[in-house]
Amino acid sequence: MIPANFNYHKVTSVKEAIALSTELGEEAKYMSGGHSLLPMMKLRFATPEHIIDISKIEGLSYIKEDGDMLKIGAMTTQTEMEHNDLLKENYPIMGDAIWLTADPSVRNVGTLGGNIAHGDAANDQPALMLAMRATVVAEGADGTKSIPIDEFFHGFYMTALEPSDVLTEIQIPKAKKGSGGAYVKIERKVGDYATAGVAVHVELDDNGVCQQIGIGLTNVSAVPMRLERGEEVLRGQTITDELIAQVGKIASEDCEPESDLRGSEAYKRSVVDTITKRMLNKALERARQ
Amino acid sequence: MGKHNVTMTINGESVTAEVDSRLLLVHFIRENLDLTGTHIGCDTSNCGACTIMLDGKSIKSCTYLTVRADGANITTIEGVAAEGTNSHLQQAFHDQHGLHCGFCTPGMIIRSMDLLKTNPNPTEEEIRWGISGNLCRCTGYNNIVKSVQQAATEMAKEKEASV
Numbered sequence: 356m357i358p359a360n361f362n363y364h365k366v367t368s369v370k371e372a373i374a375l376s377t378e379l380g381e382e383a384k385y386m387s388g389g390h391s392l393l394p395m396m397k398l399r400f401a402t403p404e405h406i407i408d409i410s411k412i413e414g415l416s417y418i419k420e421d422g423d424m425l426k427i428g429a430m431t432t433q434t435e436m437e438h439n440d441l442l443k444e445n446y447p448i449m450g451d452a453i454w455l456t457a458d459p460s461v462r463n464v465g466t467l468g469g470n471i472a473h474g475d476a477a478n479d480q481p482a483l484m485l486a487m488r489a490t491v492v493a494e495g496a497d498g499t500k501s502i503p504i505d506e507f508f509h510g511f512y513m514t515a516l517e518p519s520d521v522l523t524e525i526q527i528p529k530a531k532k533g534s535g536g537a538y539v540k541i542e543r544k545v546g547d548y549a550t551a552g553v554a555v556h557v558e559l560d561d562n563g564v565c566q567q568i569g570i571g572l573t574n575v576s577a578v579p580m581r582l583e584r585g586e587e588v589l590r591g592q593t594i595t596d597e598l599i600a601q602v603g604k605i606a607s608e609d610c611e612p613e614s615d616l617r618g619s620e621a622y623k624r625s626v627v628d629t630i631t632k633r634m635l636n637k638a639l640e641r642a643r644q
Numbered sequence: 645m646g647k648h649n650v651t652m653t654i655n656g657e658s659v660t661a662e663v664d665s666r667l668l669l670v671h672f673i674r675e676n677l678d679l680t681g682t683h684i685g686c687d688t689s690n691c692g693a694c695t696i697m698l699d700g701k702s703i704k705s706c707t708y709l710t711v712r713a714d715g716a717n718i719t720t721i722e723g724v725a726a727e728g729t730n731s732h733l734q735q736a737f738h739d740q741h742g743l744h745c746g747f748c749t750p751g752m753i754i755r756s757m758d759l760l761k762t763n764p765n766p767t768e769e770e771i772r773w774g775i776s777g778n779l780c781r782c783t784g785y786n787n788i789v790k791s792v793q794q795a796a797t798e799m800a801k802e803k804e805a806s807v
Contacts, residue, residue: 356687362646363665363711393707394688406665408712434701438762458777460755461689463701464708545776546690 358396365408369494369521372409376519377496379405385521386410387430387469390461391478415468415523418442425527429468434459436467446527447641448487448536448554452479455539458546468522471507474514477548481508481579482571483538484525486554491515492524501526508579533559533566535641537634540573541626543617549574550617551626553606555638557594563643565589570602570635575610575627582606585631599635606631650714654679655723663710670694670705672713673720681721681750685779692778695751696720702758704777721750724757732795732802733757742791744782751778756792764803765796 364379366372376383383405386392395401415430418439425446427436433453436442442449456462456470456479470480471491484491484504491502495517502515509515516522540552552573558566568589570582585602592598612623646665651658654677661676673679673696682705685693689707696705697719724731733753736742743749752775759766759774766774771792772785780788 357668357671358666360646361665363648363709365711365714389709389712390689390707393709397687397707406709410712454773457689458692459758459774460692460695460702460704460777461707463758464703545773 356397358393359399359402361396361403362405363408364405365411367411367413369409369412369415369523372407372412372521373494373496373519375407379407381518383407383518385472387472388432388465389469390457390465391469391473391475409521410466420529423529425529427467427525427527429472429522429524430466431468433457433462433465433467433470437462445530446536448483448538448556448638451538452483452540452554455479455542455552461546467525471525472514472516472522474508474510474512476508476511476576476579477574478579479538479540479549479552479573482552482554482573483536484527485571485579485581486536486538486556486569487527488556488567488569490526491522492526493520493522495520499523505581511577531558533561533642535638535644537637537641539630539634539637541630548617551575551610551612551623551630553627553630553634555631555634557589557635557638557642559639559642563593565592565594570606570631572606572610572627575612575623577611580610582609582631584609589635594635594639599632602635603628603632648711648714650711652713652715653717655719665709665711667710668706669696669708669710669713672710673705673718679720679722683747683750685747685751690777690779691748692751692755692775693748695754695778697754697757700758700761702755719754721753724753731757732798733760733791736791736794736798737788740787740791740794742784742787744780744784748778748780748782752780752788756795759792760796760799764800766792768793 384403415428417428437453470478489504507515536556538554540549554571556569568586572580585605607624607628614620651660683693685691689704694706
């Protein structure tokens with residue numbers, strides 16, 4: 356399979372990317388790692404006239420804690436995240452997800468920013484970002500903007516980004532004592548999109564009471580989904596097995612899966628119930644360590 | 645639409661060419677350079693038959709534009725053996741019968757090179773996860789794992805001897 360013809364442009368700075376994209380208009384698409392976009396172009400689901408290659412822009416590949424935020428440059432590859440000591444030590448939820456994302460050779464090229472900017476509810480990172488209350492930082496023609504993750508995903512492959520906006524950084528509240536997160540997805544085979552996936556981030560106070568909770572779901576809705584009704588049940592509570600069971604049930608009710616080759620709607624709802632409970636328990640275990 | 649001059653190093657030799665924007669790297673390698681050891685299996689970045697080494701990392705060349713490889717340093721299976729001698733991985737795949745039909749083998753070897761570089765002493769589970777993006781339709785995984793284990797041992801011995 357060969358993509359339809361397009362013009363290729365390489366840029367070396369964010370400024371240059373924005374200027375070129377503004378000039379070329381809506382028929383131009385940015386390409387970072389290209390492992391979501393290029394497969395779509397090969398299938399002719401996407402036929403952009405112009406590809407602006409942003410992968411050669413320097414300075415957008417980093418992982419650091421700064422103030423009360425974890426900051427990850429948008430062009431950081433998933434392999435770089437997989438081998439990063441800070442993430443391994445303090446953000447095990449990232450390792451959970453990356454281990455289950457595609458395969459090592461794809462992760463060598465695929466970037467965090469691309470995984471999020473693609474706006475696909477089947478990608479793994481959106482659920483994590485929703486659970487961890489990330490902020491997406493983008494540069495555009497009118498300057499820098501910070502977009503709370505709850506306002507980022509607008510629809511099927513649609514995000515809050517304007518066509519010329521370049522996603523530059525992801526900011527996540529820094530891990531603290533009493534916080535923990537976990538992610539799992541059920542996949543038919545390695546590298547497949549999720550049949551269903553669940554990300555949980557929880558923050559407990561010294562008495563073990565849940566102060567903050569985030570639950571994100573993968574590939575069981577058209578838009579990456581936050582399980583708000585489930586979070587409400589747990590916030591301010593000492594989390595018990597009964598509450599966990601209740602949230603599992605809510606997750607299975609509130610998700611919006613469709614029957615497809617990965618399973619029937621009923622099966623997926625059942626999977627979501629089970630893995631929501633599992634991930635709540637795993638996140639709690641990590642938070643209590 | 646859009647021709648581009650690219651220069652890259654492939655198996656130690658500098659190559660310059662004019663290519664279309666949409667030319668996939670695997671087609672450039674196979675059809676323009678006649679290096680047919682890199683295979684095309686699924687063409688959808690699932691099977692890993694097209695795996696090559698680009699700037700020290702294994703990538704799937706069916707999902708990479710040739711223009712993006714401008715300036716890159718690439719190794720294909722043809723460049724793995726030095727001076728006609730099998731690499732440790734090649735020798736191990738031979739010794740352990742790590743292939744049936746051989747179609748996946750070039751990709752398996754390149755991927756394993758990257759794996760052993762980042763993790764010189766992998767457990768069996770780490771090897772299986774490490775090659776999870778490379779499919780063997782003959783299902784010869786047990787011997788592939790043994791091959792990677794043998795290569796890891798040989799490479800460790802060589803490293804020790806050179807210290």
